[in-house]
Amino acid sequence: MSTFTLSSMALLGLGLLPLTANAQLLPLPPLPSQVIGTLDKTTERQTERLNALKQQGLLEQQLQQSLASKATLLNPLTQLPNIVPVVNALGQTVFNDVAVEQGLRAVEREWLLLLSTSQWQQLLTQAPELESYLSSQITLTQLQLQLIKIRVPSQLDNMAALRLNLPELLAPYLSRNYIYQTQTAEPLAHQETANPAPTDKALATTVPAAPICNQPITLGMVDTAISPHHSALTQTAQFALLQRSFLAEGIAISYAHGTAVAGVLAGRDKQLNPLLSSLTLLNAGAFYAQNAYQQGASLESILQALNWLVSEGVRVVNMSLTGPDNPVLQQVVTGLAEQGTVLIAAAGNGGPAAAPLFPAAYPQVIAVTAVDKRLELYRWANQGDYIDFAALGVKVLTTRADGSIGMESGTSMATPVVTAKIACLLAAKPELDLSQIVQQLQQQVVDLGVPGKDPLFGHGVLVRP
Template structure:
């Protein structure tokens, strides 16, 4: 009986539910049959314009995503290139224009790079005579002997057997007195990277940017150690006494020259057109070429070439020398820097693009060298900039418009690009007050710097940010 009642009750519920559902069917059906009306032409036109704008916006977004993907890939690639060992093989044969092997660029101890089996001695003529008298066999290893007259020293390059190609073995074979004067022929790298345009019209938009004031209008003489500079770039001023470029190269004549880095640094100093505002509108630039191409992305300068370049710049009476390059500490370079500082020659050097955890790089980390880091136009530290107690000043060095070796104008980033601004400021100071010493120059720069980061000198920005123009009357 209970089963029958339960069955009847279920049928009743189903019947009531079906009746309710059927009652709603006409309403639902009628709701789908909207009357068709003709829209006014203005409405149709507005809809067309809206759809076109949306389509254009979607295309722009897709293009922007593609550019962002390219930029991200470039950042990853260049981040790897900051460590030359991630790009360069253990041995890079350097070949001249005639197919002849000049030397092997090799990885050595501590991940550094040098010329295979080449060592440098920096001694006075009397010291060299003493060494040869003590170790007669030493003279048989000599490849070249060059006088660095401005330093009162001789630069002697020797090539040792493979069994002696390390400092420990050499010191066992050579007199102890050699220790302060001996170094591998290490390699040094420039400190800049090329930026991809953010959009196809990026350079067109820069034409309306405000022209920046020069650092000073005084006639300036400045030296730099870098790659070669492209002579016929259209951005160099053509007026008499505006820009005079004197170049000399310290590499074998037949070696392929590299132009990209030196051209970019020179463009920050002297480039002048609708896009560029020169730091120094009346500049005589002595450019000592010391770099060769290691691959399509990187250049290397031998310590041998750098020392010859510095000697020549001193001979040209360049009191301020820009060195947008970095490499390892060694006794030979340290000795030269010490002698230059004693001559009251001011070296301005990039601190390096190794990042927060990088070891100090040289010559920037030597006492007496003004070490420069890079910030962007919002005063944020360059993401790859080295940090440490040796940092002295910061300058604009991120996405800076400058000249390129292909004849174009583009944006470059790195502590290399920041260093020439500080070199220009130092040169302007000395042009107006030639009697200033290094200590006095640094004091003047401190007074002109905008303190960033924690108050006072810090490991990121040093004493602070230096900008153009030169402030007077301090």
């Protein structure tokens, strides 16, 4: 049996120790064994309770650390160096794709302004030194705004330095020329081919689903280029493809991601049935290869791509890409939405603890997450109040740039399902605005998670017929 004692000073302070005349302590009589046993049990219970609380706190801390780690997990195959030179066919560097603040990437020393002609002239009057930094100036005809690119000295290549050296009124219109990325979560070259493992044979040999609709549809994509040589994407009376590149001359064109997305929309093969049976697809090629597995697009290229698509009469645009919020992109998204353009974007593959990604997180954009065939959420999908709808995006059979058929996963693969749904809806009811489109789609969903809209599935899952 263990013993239980209190310090003499403590007992003295409680008036429990008798004093002699010369203030010497008298011996304390032993406590009864029954009292000692009760105190032992009480102490053990309190110790166990404290240990349990401590362990619970540690587990919660570990969970938060794990989620944060997964949100920023880097595959050593796909981790980019701080500087990625983007070169032309002669091996000359056209620009440097560099790591900048907050783990983002941008074109080195390049900044963008989106202004009216009068605003730009006013700015030059107040800060004439800007003209010496001017790199290019183009008109986004659909918005009647000037997209101005400036190239600054290295010592000014941060917002704090620019604020000190340029007029304060510039800040709301200024952004880095950020780099955005496609949203297939795993290296495209490493995913399964059309001869999958035995556990996936059922998926590969399932009879393809029916098209979402049979009306003639026109829609746009901002993506990599699409391989024009894939047999499943051969142009026919049912499928027309118009492509335009927005890369600087001589930069190697990437085909991987755009070919996969186009295969979901339009692929025809014994293993594939298109989402849209009669499609005219306008593809704006804005992405270059960052390495063997990843593709990047500058904000400048994306804005020019959107302007071209809308100028060609496209109303519905698929954007299986993500990147940072910034005032220039937000201004374009808002302006196009006011004109009736519907943008559908991948929510992102950052994981459940990741910050919102853009353009999906803008309220004028339909944000799409991914589920598997069991309607379970894709484990790497972003979550948040901005999620609008979910669709199949895990182990999706589609076209590959090398001419094969294979499986791809990610919110990029789910996005064209929702894009096709919206395109079909507008073909039947072109008068619908964005809020009415969302209301119509809500009537088609399988509501998962908590009833109504939630941060995991949005309003619910949109399923092919």
